[in-house]
Amino acid sequence: MEERTFFEQGDVKVTNARFVSGGQTYAMSNVTSVKPFEKKPPRALGIILALVGLGVMVGSSFMFGLVLLGLGLAVLFLVKPVYHVLLATSAGETRALMTKNREYLNQVVQAVNEAMIHRG
DSSP, rough: OOOOEEEETTEEESSSEEEEEEEEEEEGGGGEEEEEEEEEEHHHHHHHHHHHHHHHHHTHHHHHHHHHHHHHHHHHHHOEEEEEEEEEEEEEEEEEEEEEEHHHHHHHHHHHHHHHOOOO
């Protein structure tokens, strides 16, 4: 059976025979399922900085408190989640790809699903 490519961009390639990501190759014959996974960034640091900033603004130093509040809000709203492609095999689950681009992740997951359908 001829190898058919379902997705190829950068160092990621998905065919009916293999999934290549970051120099690691996974045999599609061993993959039992694929799913997207979203790891949300920790929000605690941003919340703590913002609250301390508010306290400092009210108490001792308005400008320093404003800076802390701004840093806290920046951490809360600017830090983006990280997305992973999770491959399940008989050996367990593996995070095969990491990206901050959700659309890219969905394209790869869809390609792996198509490749699983068309594997030999």
